Amino acid sequence: MIDTAIVVGIVRILFVCIIITAAYIISTRNLLSVVSVYALQSLTLVCIALALWSLEGSIVLLEIAVVTFISKVLIIPYFIATIQEKIRIKRDIEFHYLNPTTSLLISMALMLLIYMALARIMEGTPARESLFFFGAVLGISLMLMGMMVTFSRKRAITKVLGFLSMENGVLLFGMFVTELPFIIEFLIIIDLIILVILTAILSVGIDSTLEDYHKRLHRFHLLEESEEVP
């Protein structure tokens, strides 16, 4: 067993990594790097799960780490990167309502707000030492930052990444606040994969030019069909 203090220190460093990746996803205009940063964020989550596992020894955390690694570090980023190549969009420079600087400022304010709100809500619950509390705050913040991405971006494919980042936030929150049964986490991942596939297919329709849009959709209908019909 590794020394507890070291593990706690590592988890704190990983927290910082998560904040950096979230800020990067909010602010960058380069689509390809958003995907790799998302993969990096998921990898950080895997590391956190492993660190927590070495602290608590609960087997569920190990399982979560494995499933997250396979689905969110490997499969989903790979799939989105393939789609991006197909629609040939490299940069996403259109923003609704918020530009990156404002979003970053807002997300900082949100984090403070969540800290205060959670401090009040969780007052009554026992054994909330600082690490777990920070994990919960960070989870919700990551969620809201992901939500800002989905609202402020115009391209459907970037919206999907915002949504995925939100889901990472939920996973982080779940890991630190309580221990959900593994089967539920697993089903959520399945749900996520189907959602990503569908929105990606739809965004191929939306994001490509009108001329070859019907043709493209056709090609993907075949792909879609093999997903749905057992």
Place this chain on the structure above:
Amino acid sequence: MILIAFVLVSVVSLFIIAAARNHRQMNTVCVAQALIFAILAAWIALFEQVPVVSFLVGSQYFFIDHLGLFEVLIATVIFACAAVYARGYVEGLLESGELEKGSLRLFYAAWALLLLVIVLAFFSDNLALFWIFAELTTIISAMLIAILAARENIDAAIKYIFIASISMLFAFVGFIFLFEVSRVHLGTGTLNWTVLMQHAAAFSPGMVIASFVLVFVGFAAKSGIFPFHTWLPEAHAKAPSAVSAILSGVLLNLGIYGIIRMYAIVHQTTAIATIAPMLTVFGILTIGIAALSMLPQKNLKKLVAFSSVENMGIMLVGLAISTPVALFWVLFHIMAHAFTKASLFFSSGILHRQYRSRFSSDAADEIKDVFRLQPLAAWGIILGGLAIIGMPPFPLFFSEFFIMLQLGAVSLWVLAVMLVLLFIAAVALGYFVLTTFTQVSAPDTPSDIEPYRTPASMKAPIIFLLVVLLVVGLVLPAWGMAFLNQIVTELKF
């Protein structure tokens, strides 16, 4: 055991759809699936000891109680009607080239899968499992909206997916809170609704409020409550009418069902004092926004979609009153609204085929000579419209009347506001019908509109649903009332 039957029937129908060669076969499979489901549900209601506790079903993941069974019965009837309706409707879509032949198999596969997922959602005991099935319904129904492969359909579907899924993530965080509450109280955490209901009275109100608010965000988005209703008119108006009927009649119920389940837990704690006013405010706002949006509406399907939003608001207000009588009539309202709305969407689907504007479904409907061209659909809209604004002897009259009676006992001011808003909604519907249905071309000039030959399969469901509504409204069968009372007791109101 009975759940396995549901799953098996769906798997078999999916296989047949995969092997089917033409539209008729696929459609027949879907009709058969819905009918078998309806028969199974009716069999449970008549011969099984509900709540069902047997192998698998009584386990920690699934259970069948009266509320779930009630929703499943509504869902299967509407699915059966919609599948019959789709026989003629989809044929029309294929002929006009709006739906491509290649997408047909996908359409019916998604259809069959959607019914199964909805039934499983209603029979889930574990709230997290329920959440997952609810999420799946969003995805599958979005597929059914996007199937027409027009750009605006894809836009509507994407909007629907993102708004619903993002809000549902909040609901999940709410469930994590609930899990933590139960862990603090019980030692081991659980999301089993039956267990939670047994112990709810001792939960700490602060966490329960936080949990309910988050869950409410999620299911409010699913059921089109203000301010998360923005996806609803788009999606419901642009989907094929057979799908619109399902979206309005079944999927909105799923959202309200989630809220009711969660509210039943909150109802036992002191948190109710905070939550009930919140629900009233959101309910009234929803009715208000819907009624005011209906007023200038020129597109029939959007009008009907906004009326769904309005009815969700009524249910929310009814729920907020939180007396047993109010809950009883909310349940009644769910059933009556589902049938009425399905028949309205069926009728407007016929009119849509007759007068469809070539360029956009946002455009105003150019309805002319409606009684000569489509008499049944016109009467369907008029009777359905009367039913939806709550005219006697249609069943919605009773539910709205009794909900408002109960509301009057709580606050006369809220009642007054609600009455005004309902009146505005009724005026909006009446105004639309009066202005569009009275447009007649001059008697001696030959009309250039070619009549759309409506297949019998599109007419039958409308007539069936209207007859059912009239019978329910006139007779109010005693066994039905007893069934609803059972639900109210099970929810511990």
